[in-house]
Amino acid sequence: MTVDSLHHTVAPAEAGPADPTLVQLLTPEGQRRGHPDFPLEIADDDVRALYRDMVALRRFDVEATTLQRQGELGIWAQVLGQEAAQIGSARALRPTDMVFPTYREHGVAWCRGIPPEDILQLFRGINFGGWDPAAYHVAPYTIVIGAHALHAVGYAMALQREPGNDSIAIAYFGDGATSEGDVNEAFVFAASYRAPVIFFVQNNQWAISVPEIRQSPIPLYQRAAGFGFPGVRVDGNDVLACLAVTRAAAAHVRAGNGPYLIEAFTYRMGAHTTSDDPTRYRLAAEVEAWKLRDPIERVKAYLSRSGAADADFFTDVDTEAERLAERVRAACVTMPDPGPLTMFDHVYAAGSAMLDAEKAAYAEYLASFEEA
Numbered sequence: 001m002t003v004d005s006l007h008h009t010v011a012p013a014e015a016g017p018a019d020p021t022l023v024q025l026l027t028p029e030g031q032r033r034g035h036p037d038f039p040l041e042i043a044d045d046d047v048r049a050l051y052r053d054m055v056a057l058r059r060f061d062v063e064a065t066t067l068q069r070q071g072e073l074g075i076w077a078q079v080l081g082q083e084a085a086q087i088g089s090a091r092a093l094r095p096t097d098m099v100f101p102t103y104r105e106h107g108v109a110w111c112r113g114i115p116p117e118d119i120l121q122l123f124r125g126i127n128f129g130g131w132d133p134a135a136y137h138v139a140p141y142t143i144v145i146g147a148h149a150l151h152a153v154g155y156a157m158a159l160q161r162e163p164g165n166d167s168i169a170i171a172y173f174g175d176g177a178t179s180e181g182d183v184n185e186a187f188v189f190a191a192s193y194r195a196p197v198i199f200f201v202q203n204n205q206w207a208i209s210v211p212e213i214r215q216s217p218i219p220l221y222q223r224a225a226g227f228g229f230p231g232v233r234v235d236g237n238d239v240l241a242c243l244a245v246t247r248a249a250a251a252h253v254r255a256g257n258g259p260y261l262i263e264a265f266t267y268r269m270g271a272h273t274t275s276d277d278p279t280r281y282r283l284a285a286e287v288e289a290w291k292l293r294d295p296i297e298r299v300k301a302y303l304s305r306s307g308a309a310d311a312d313f314f315t316d317v318d319t320e321a322e323r324l325a326e327r328v329r330a331a332c333v334t335m336p337d338p339g340p341l342t343m344f345d346h347v348y349a350a351g352s353a354m355l356d357a358e359k360a361a362y363a364e365y366l367a368s369f370e371e372a
Contacts, residue, residue, distance in 0.1 A: 175206075234262060
């Protein structure tokens, strides 16, 4: 298969069960596999919980997309197809570990306990974040591609200077971010100072309209070796493998062995954002092929085949997801508009004389309309 939408012929990235470098514990058909380096013992209750997380995330994502199409959100970054990478990795972390997301990590936020309604506040434009980073140990979403990788390394270096603190940092970003200077500088600093940080790359294969294979002649996980730390490629549509690999990476990092790179090989089933039209740059056949690797369906197949869940369980999960969607919609459309002066309140922690003057001038300007 080739893609020449940009007048260049490119072979698509491929990785699957036949790829010996890909860590996979659950096949697309829902069959368990072992792995010598990343074994996973997991109870049925925990597998059901992972499934419930992914179904809730997908339903939330669909509802948010609909809300944007109806004009209730300014934009939305879909996570469709990447549920396993986010849920599996986030469930491997401790509550005190610090997460540095981009703008698509809705599943990670869900696992950290952030109400989905709070995520929508940013996309509705009523505030600059939506949650307290200290309360959830999740930094605000970062729109500047790759910038937060440096933030994560700096935070990790601070953690390693606190005696007795074995918490770690994890930075999530996409394949496109690995082409940014900030990410490569973060790799250098993390390796030089053996910072306790995981770099979690969700390789969804498209940096908006540019395929990942045009950005890197080698698999992304192999870049870690050039910086002097381990890297591994995991099936990003396999929630069990993502859980096992991230647990192992966290243990490695927590033990003081320096950074770790995880490449979750997945696929962006939807658009980059709701302002994007992926039919203009990729083939429908490619999307159809990846539907067969759906991260939720393979867990459902496993639970059904193993007898770990019955029809009532799946019905209950779907019902819970529908209730979540109803709650999120009701909360979104009733969010109060922010006051026009609040945009000055979070620029600096302690304000500044210049900002205070600008705020006063703007308040006077607004008041002039009332007087008229």
